[in-house]
Amino acid sequence: MSDIRLLKITEKRLDILKLMNIESLEDLINHYPYRYDVIEETYPTQEDDKIIIEGTLISPVKIFFRGRMSRMSFSVEDRYQNVYQVTIFNRHFLRQYLKQMTIITIIGKCQKDKITASDIKIKPISEIQGVHPVYSLKEGLTQKSFQQYVKKALNLLKGNIESFVPEEYIIKHQLIHKESALWNIHFPQSQEDIKQALKYLKYEEFLKFQLTMQTIKQQRTLEVGIAKRFDVQKFQSFILSLPYQLTQDQQTSVKEIVSDLQSPRMMYRFLQGDVGSGKTVVSSVALYANYLAGYQGALMAPTEILASQHYQTLLSFFKDTDVKIALLTGSLTNKEKERIYEQIQNGDIDMIVGTHALFQKKVEYHRLGFVITDEQHRFGVEQRKALKNKGSQVDFLIMSATPIPRTLAISMYGDMDVSTMKTMPKGRIPVVTKYIKSSSMKPILKDLKEYLASGGQCYVICPLVEDSEVLDAKSASQIAEAMQQYFRGTYQVGLLHGQMKDDEKDRIMQDFQKQKIHILVSTTVVEVGVDVKNANMMVIYNAERFGMSQLHQLRGRVGRGHQQAYCFFMSSSTSKEAIERLKYMEKSHDGFEISMYDLQIRGPGEVLGNRQSGLPTFLVADVFKDFPILNVAREDAMRIVEGYEKRNEYYHLMSTIQEKLKENNEYVD
Numbered sequence: 143m144s145d146i147r148l149l150k151i152t153e154k155r156l157d158i159l160k161l162m163n164i165e166s167l168e169d170l171i172n173h174y175p176y177r178y179d180v181i182e183e184t185y186p187t188q189e190d191d192k193i194i195i196e197g198t199l200i201s202p203v204k205i206f207f208r209g210r211m212s213r214m215s216f217s218v219e220d221r222y223q224n225v226y227q228v229t230i231f232n233r234h235f236l237r238q239y240l241k242q243m244t245i246i247t248i249i250g251k252c253q254k255d256k257i258t259a260s261d262i263k264i265k266p267i268s269e270i271q272g273v274h275p276v277y278s279l280k281e282g283l284t285q286k287s288f289q290q291y292v293k294k295a296l297n298l299l300k301g302n303i304e305s306f307v308p309e310e311y312i313i314k315h316q317l318i319h320k321e322s323a324l325w326n327i328h329f330p331q332s333q334e335d336i337k338q339a340l341k342y343l344k345y346e347e348f349l350k351f352q353l354t355m356q357t358i359k360q361q362r363t364l365e366v367g368i369a370k371r372f373d374v375q376k377f378q379s380f381i382l383s384l385p386y387q388l389t390q391d392q393q394t395s396v397k398e399i400v401s402d403l404q405s406p407r408m409m410y411r412f413l414q415g416d417v418g419s420g421k422t423v424v425s426s427v428a429l430y431a432n433y434l435a436g437y438q439g440a441l442m443a444p445t446e447i448l449a450s451q452h453y454q455t456l457l458s459f460f461k462d463t464d465v466k467i468a469l470l471t472g473s474l475t476n477k478e479k480e481r482i483y484e485q486i487q488n489g490d491i492d493m494i495v496g497t498h499a500l501f502q503k504k505v506e507y508h509r510l511g512f513v514i515t516d517e518q519h520r521f522g523v524e525q526r527k528a529l530k531n532k533g534s535q536v537d538f539l540i541m542s543a544t545p546i547p548r549t550l551a552i553s554m555y556g557d558m559d560v561s562t563m564k565t566m567p568k569g570r571i572p573v574v575t576k577y578i579k580s581s582s583m584k585p586i587l588k589d590l591k592e593y594l595a596s597g598g599q600c601y602v603i604c605p606l607v608e609d610s611e612v613l614d615a616k617s618a619s620q621i622a623e624a625m626q627q628y629f630r631g632t633y634q635v636g637l638l639h640g641q642m643k644d645d646e647k648d649r650i651m652q653d654f655q656k657q658k659i660h661i662l663v664s665t666t667v668v669e670v671g672v673d674v675k676n677a678n679m680m681v682i683y684n685a686e687r688f689g690m691s692q693l694h695q696l697r698g699r700v701g702r703g704h705q706q707a708y709c710f711f712m713s714s715s716t717s718k719e720a721i722e723r724l725k726y727m728e729k730s731h732d733g734f735e736i737s738m739y740d741l742q743i744r745g746p747g748e749v750l751g752n753r754q755s756g757l758p759t760f761l762v763a764d765v766f767k768d769f770p771i772l773n774v775a776r777e778d779a780m781r782i783v784e785g786y787e788k789r790n791e792y793y794h795l796m797s798t799i800q801e802k803l804k805e806n807n808e809y810v811d
């Protein structure tokens with residue numbers, strides 16, 4: 143990294159740059175413009191009233207003040223002898239330059255012969271036309287001074303900016319070199335310059351990402367796992383004993399997972415399936431194969447509620463087998479925990495279900511061979527290390543309920559193998575979804591009462607736990623209280639939220655399951671995985687506050703059996719985008735489509751969870767718009783990683799990636 147002081151600018155300016163995370167010359171040249179203003183003669187069209195013209199001032203300037211605000215107006219004549227009346231606000235300091243017959247350039251909006259200018263330059267258009275970058279800057283820096291710093295930095299680094307992309311791929315994809323790309327992005331002469339610069343920079347960004355993913359993947363293949371052998375006939379008859387036939391996608395996923403278990407390579411597989419596509423049964427079948435091979439398996443859930451639900455499911459699936467299952471959660475007494483620890487250590491337990499309590503120091507496994515977890519727990523380095531200590535060659539399966547198209551998943555989760563489940567179990571009826579423009583239950587009260595009278599149960603979801611002074615949104619506590627009052631003597635209303643004690647949450651959930659509670663008012667703690675077949679109505683307050691994938695997840699709690707289910711998205715938001723999103727949700731029931739829409743609006747970090755999923759935020763590239771480049775970069779990265787040991791020219795490139803990985807502690811030794 144080169145010292146930023148080489149710029150020879152004041153400490154004050156350096157401090158401002160620091161606020162923008164710019165601490166070296168390299169940081170500076172990598173701070174790209176966020177847009178470009180194009181200055182060239184422009185006349186309004188039918189669709190656009192934008193105007194940029196050169197004109198001669200042909201009238202005196204009139205100026206009006208109101209306090210510190212000002213309005214100037216004058217007439218100009220363009221080169222076709224058209225006369226325009228120009229108005230501009232708060233530029234009175236320019237008055238002294240605006241003498242009659244002066245040639246100026248006017249930028250603004252035009253209605254017939256009237257221009258409201260956003261800017262005027264006291265220069266002929268020929269002197270300023272071109273493409274002008276606009277940077278996001280902190281107060282105290284002007285666009286002009288920032289550009290000068292960048293120019294100085296680029297000159298100081300001249301000849302020392304290497305292209306990360308190997309020459310071979312620069313030629314193959316007809317890219318310009320990095321140094322030219324940087325000059326072009328900061329000082330473009332034309333739109334074409336920007337295009338060429340972006341082409342290089344996006345490809346470089348994706349190539350780095352894909353090389354990192356492929357390197358991690360390659361490292362992993364070097365780790366020898368256990369080729370698990372088991373009685374295939376027993377395994378098949380277990381599948382036949384399940385209460386239903388597996389869907390096509392469930393069968394394919396089971397095949398992929400089982401073949402990973404059997405191979406000597408360690409499994410690191412990502413199983414993504416739409417809400418309700420039946421991931422739990424797939425994980426159970428996989429756990430059974432691992433059990434038959436003589437190993438312990440662990441299933442880690444994101445919440446206690448889900449852990450105990452999975453536990454119940456496993457108990458019922460394995461009731462006619464010898465599999466011994468335990469539930470390990472934080473709400474057990476110390477004595478109970480100790481007993482389970484001992485059983486796990488002795489090998490008396492074959493499958494352990496729980497929350498992250500499963501991997502605490504105290505838990506020692508007898509022969510841990512397989513761990514299944516959810517996306518939120520995609521293992522970071524520390525957890526992986528902790529786990530390796532619990533079992534030396536553990537296979538991993540990571541499940542996600544925010545599915546993305548397979549091709550995109552393969553590119554984004556490049557360090558893992560991906561299984562995808564799209565098909566739904568037979569007999570599913572899409573949830574009738576309605577967006578209700580309201581902030582109260584009134585418009586749907588009749589439907590709700592009729593539904594409850596028919597014996598069904600209902601979820602009511604609120605964005606907050608308690609009332610908030612700052613946020614104008616419904617709280618679960620307040621709604622639960624109001625509903626308790628309203629339905630007193632007829633229906634039981636329960637309240638569930640994340641701040642409750644675990645055993646209390648568990649009790650409420652069990653009461654709901656047993657139909658002792660008819661209406662469950664809850665925050666999003668029910669979002670992931672909860673499965674109560676008799677609950678087929680859901681009301682969501684302030685629906686505009688939730689992401690689309692989250693709404694789809696929430697809605698997925700109903701309609702899990704064969705009954706018609708209903709979901710009401712309530713919102714009084716007047717935001718056009720919010721309404722559009724909710725209307726889209728009325729029509730779409732496909733988690734893949736919804737996540738794509740959501741990803742475009744909110745980006746991968748928000749939708750898939752940046753921290754957990756390790757997805758980078760790209761500076762110039764966009765995983766959706768630039769997907770073809772991402773794909774090409776992936777193929778190139780695979781080729782480079784495979785062949786780099788034999789090719790000297792890749793050595794530098796790969797050592798940069800490996801060093802970066804080591805720095806970030808991504809290697810598990």
Ligand SMILES: Nc1ncnc2c1ncn2[C@@H]1O[C@H](COP(=O)(O)OP(=O)(O)OP(=O)(O)O)[C@@H](O)[C@H]1O
Nearest residue numbers: 386387388389417418419420421422423543567671
């Ligand atoms: N092949 C199948 N045939 C019929 N019903 C099935 C089948 N597979 C799963 N189910 C049922 O579908 C429901 C959803 O399954 P599961 O809870 O595993 O979904 P999931 O993929 O984990 O969804 P979510 O992400 O919403 O929790 C369950 O009630 C389950 O019993």
